[in-house]
Structures are given as structure tokens and as C-alpha cells.
Amino acid sequence: MFKELLVIFFGAAVVNNFVLYRFLGICPFMGVSRKTRSAVGMGLAVTFVMVIAGAITWAIYHFILEKFGLYYLQYVAFILVIASLVQFIELYMRKNVEDLYKAFGIYLPLITTNCAILGLALLNILKGYSFVQSLVFSIGAGAGFTLALVIMSGIRERLELAEIPEPLKGVPIALIIAGLLALAFGAFTGMLK
Amino acid sequence: MSQQLFKDFVKGLWKHNPVFRLILGMCPTLAVTNVAINGLAMGLATSFVLIFSGIVISLIKDFIPSKVRIPCYIVVIASFVTIADLFMAAYYPPIHAVLSIYVPLIVVNCIILGRMEAFAGKVPLKRAFADAFGMSLGFTWALILLASVREFLGFGTVFGATILGAWYPQVLMMKLPAGAFITLGLLIGLMNIVSRKKHV
Numbered sequence: 001m002f003k004e005l006l007v008i009f010f011g012a013a014v015v016n017n018f019v020l021y022r023f024l025g026i027c028p029f030m031g032v033s034r035k036t037r038s039a040v041g042m043g044l045a046v047t048f049v050m051v052i053a054g055a056i057t058w059a060i061y062h063f064i065l066e067k068f069g070l071y072y073l074q075y076v077a078f079i080l081v082i083a084s085l086v087q088f089i090e091l092y093m094r095k096n097v098e099d100l101y102k103a104f105g106i107y108l109p110l111i112t113t114n115c116a117i118l119g120l121a122l123l124n125i126l127k128g129y130s131f132v133q134s135l136v137f138s139i140g141a142g143a144g145f146t147l148a149l150v151i152m153s154g155i156r157e158r159l160e161l162a163e164i165p166e167p168l169k170g171v172p173i174a175l176i177i178a179g180l181l182a183l184a185f186g187a188f189t190g191m192l193k
Numbered sequence: 194m195s196q197q198l199f200k201d202f203v204k205g206l207w208k209h210n211p212v213f214r215l216i217l218g219m220c221p222t223l224a225v226t227n228v229a230i231n232g233l234a235m236g237l238a239t240s241f242v243l244i245f246s247g248i249v250i251s252l253i254k255d256f257i258p259s260k261v262r263i264p265c266y267i268v269v270i271a272s273f274v275t276i277a278d279l280f281m282a283a284y285y286p287p288i289h290a291v292l293s294i295y296v297p298l299i300v301v302n303c304i305i306l307g308r309m310e311a312f313a314g315k316v317p318l319k320r321a322f323a324d325a326f327g328m329s330l331g332f333t334w335a336l337i338l339l340a341s342v343r344e345f346l347g348f349g350t351v352f353g354a355t356i357l358g359a360w361y362p363q364v365l366m367m368k369l370p371a372g373a374f375i376t377l378g379l380l381i382g383l384m385n386i387v388s389r390k391k392h393v
Contacts, residue, residue: 021370026219027303072279075297076271083264115220115301122294167385171216172378179374186369 005136007192008129012140015192018116019148020182025116029149030174032107039153040146041104047142049089049111050120053082054138057121058131078121086112116145151181198323201312205327211304212335212377213384218304222336223373224295229352232340234288236333238281238296242273243305243332247313247325249273254314266309267300274299304332343367343376 018024025046032042057078065074090108093101111117120141124134155177164173211217221239225231246269257265278296281289289296299305308328313321341351347367349357366372 023220023224023370023373024298026223030216030219072275075275075278075300076268079267079271079300080264083267115298118301119294119298122297126294165382167389168378168382172382172385175374175378175381179371179378182369182374183366183371186371 005133008133008136009140009143011192012137013144013147014185015188017144017148017185018119018141019145020178020185022119024119025114025145028107028110028114029152029178030171032110033149033152033174034156036150036153036157038107039149042107042110043142043146043149045104045107046111046114046116046145047139049082049086049108050117050142050145051135051138052089053085053117054120054124054134055131056085057081058124058129058134061125074122074125078118082117082121083112116141148181152178155181198319201320201323202327205324205329205331206334207331207388209328210331210335210384211328212332212339213381214388215304215307216381217307218302218332219377220298221295221302222339223370223377225292226336226340226343226373227347227368228344228350229337229340231288231291232336233333233352234281234285235292235295236329236336238277238292239299239302239304239332240329241277242270242299243308243329244322244325245273246270246305246309247321248318250309250313251316251318251321257314262314263306263310266306266314270305270309271300304328339373339377339380342380343372346376347372 012018016022019026019029028042028046033039060077060081061074065071065077070077086108090101093108120138124137127137129137152174156174159173159177168176205211207214209215212222218239221235225235246266249269250266253265253269274297277299278289281292281296308325312324316324345351345356346364348363349355349361364372367376
């Protein structure tokens with residue numbers, strides 16, 4: 001039981017890393033990875049929303065959609081839940097936990113259209129996870145996302161000082177670095193067998 | 194008027210190409226482009242959603258209060274994504290199985306919401322259609338180009354047709370996620386060189 005959960009966690013965090021293997025959440029990966037500080041903030045915000053959104057969409061799918069055979073409403077329901085959830089968390093944080101809001105509140109609106117969240121919700125269902133398994137999967141996915149973002153930001157901070165060919169400046173060089181990172185993460189393949 | 198329409202249409206092909214110039218919709222662009230046919234399928238599915246959501250949103254834009262417009266757009270987009278998903282599952286099961294979660298993820302493709310917000314929610318039907326059509330073509334050709342390069346280097350084929358024979362040592366990296374990132378990075382760099390030359 002415990003071993004199985006551990007496999008799910010490391011599978012989501014490093015082996016099939018959300019950013020570098022599944023290509024989910026590329027927009028914030030490119031956009032918010034210039035400074036390590038903001039990368040950590042974004043990573044934590046995404047992890048937080050992932051865990052809550054994963055749990056709620058799991059419950060909605062299994063208790064409402066599946067029960068009434070409304071499978072075709074899955075995408076509409078999930079995206080609406082995620083969008084309103086993000087709004088709700090933002091409002092709640094602004095009112096009650098102001099410190100936290102100041103730390104990563106500005107990243108919240110960006111998360112609605114972050115495909116990593118919807119991707120996670122869909123993968124939970126596709127893989128047929130139980131509730132506990134899906135929770136572990138969400139935390140692992142968030143940890144993997146944060147890890148990739150922080151590594152990337154560390155490299156990009158150094159890159160500011162490097163000489164890069166003019167046409168490759170900005171996004172292209174970031175993509176090439178992401179490719180090299182993906183290659184490095186590829187070494188984890190086969191770890192969980 | 195027709196000149197304006199042509200302008201709306203043509204800008205998506207090159208000047209504001211969603212993949213190479215605006216750098217939008219990276220997730221599907223990178224994820225499904227290991228072989229050309231997948232790139233084509235994803236391009237067509239996204240085009241369907243983009244064009245039909247553009248038409249519908251342009252038609253109903255006067256009835257949507259501006260404060261709740263984003264949720265309304267998302268519902269329209271998600272409905273068309275569901276249609277595309279069910280259609281592919283029914284008629285092209287093998288491709289649907291390969292694209293798996295990347296079809297529903299069209300919902301959160303920033304190109305679509307971006308075009309709705311920037312264009313379809315503001316202009317009359319004809320212009321919204323021209324814009325969506327141009328953007329779709331721009332997205333699709335970019336995906337096919339990226340996927341063809343990867344398929345050629347990775348398998349020695351393009352659209353499944355053998356070009357390099359069995360002697361070709363297939364480049365494993367091109368089939369892996371790393372190949373997607375690196376190829377796209379180099380292609381965008383190449384497009385930067387080409388468009389800079391054009392301006393001089």
C-alpha cells in the first residue's frame with residue numbers, strides 16, 4: 001500500500017515529470033522562471049490549487065457525473081470547477097490570510113488556464129485512481145512542477161550573463177534548455193519497475 | 194472591407210503565427226508532434242474548436258455581460274472540445290488514443306481563449322471568422338512542420354512514408370520529449386532569422 005503510493009508520488013514528480021515529460025504547464029514554466037523567488041511562489045501556488053482541484057474534481061466525477069451517466073459533461077464541469085475554485089481561493093486568501101496572498105496571490109489568476117491543473121484532474125480519472133491515490137498523485141505532480149520551475153529559474157538567472165546568439169534570445173534558448181533538462185530527467189525512466 | 198478581412202486572415206499565417214511568433218499553445222505543440230499525422234490531427238481538432246467558438250462567441254457577444262465573459266467563453270469552448278473529442282473517439286479511435294488527454298486540454302489552449310478575448314468578443318462575425326481561420330491555418334502548419342522534422346529525424350519517415358531506408362540510424366532523442374523542446378527552440382530561432390531578414 002505504502003510502496004504503491006510512493007511509486008505514484010515519484011512517478012508524478014520525477015519519472016513522468018509534468019513539465020518535462022507530459023508538457024503540462026509550459027506557459028508558466030516559460031513565463032515565471034526568470035527569478036528563483038517567483039518560481040518558488042508559482043510552484044507552491046500551483047501545488048496548492050492542484051491538491052484542492054484534484055480532490056474536488058475527483059469527487060464530482062465519481063459522485064455526480066458517474067452516478068448519472070453524464071460523462072460528456074466532464075470537460076465543461078471540470079474547467080468550471082477549476083475556474084471558480086481559483087477565484088474562490090483568491091478571495092478567501094485576500095480576506096483571511098493576507099501574508100500568504102502577498103506571497104503568491106498574484107500567481108493565482110494565471111492558474112485558471114494552466115493546463116497542468118486540468119491535465120491533473122483528467123489524469124486522475126483516466127488512471128482510475130482511488131481518492132487517496134489521486135491525492136498523492138496531485139502532491140507529486142505539484143512537487144515535480146515546482147522542482148522543474150526552480151531548476152529552470154536557477155539556470156536562467158545565470159543565463160542573463162551568458163552570450164547567446166541574437167535569434168535564440170528569450171524563448172528559443174529557454175526551450176533548448178528545457179530540452180536538455182528533459183534529457184536529464186529521461187535518466188529516471190525505468191527507475192520504477 | 195474585404196481588404197480588412199484579408200488582413201485579419203493572413204496575419205495568423207506568419208506575422209502573428211501563434212506558435213512561432215506569439216509563442217502560444219505550447220503544451221499541445223510540444224506534446225503531440227512526434228509524428229506528422231498526430232500534428233495534423235491536433236491542428237485540425239484545434240482549428241475546429243477555434244473556428245466554431247469564434248463564430249458562436251461573435252454571435253452572442255452582445256448578450257454576455259462583460260464581467261462574466263471569460264466563464265462564458267470557457268463554456269462555449271469546452272462544449273466544442275467535447276464535440277471534437279467524441280467525434281474523434283467514434284471515428285478515429287487510434288489517433289484519439291494517442292492524443293489522449295491532449296484533446297480535452299484544447300479547452301485551456303491559450304490560443305483559443307486569447308483569440309476570443311482579443312478578437313471574436315469584439316468584432317462582427319465575418320472578421321471573427323477570418324481571424325479564427327487564419328490562426329487555425331497558422332497553428333496547423335506550424336504543428337505539421339515541427340512534427341515532420343521530428344518524424345524525419347526520429348524515424349526517417351514523413352507522414353508514415355519511408356524516405357530514409359533501413360540504413361538510417363534513427364535518432365532516439367527526437368522521439369523523446371527532449372526532441373520536442375530542442376526542435377521547437379531551434380525552429381523559433383530560425384523563424385527569427387528569416388523574419389529579421391524580411392524587415393531589413
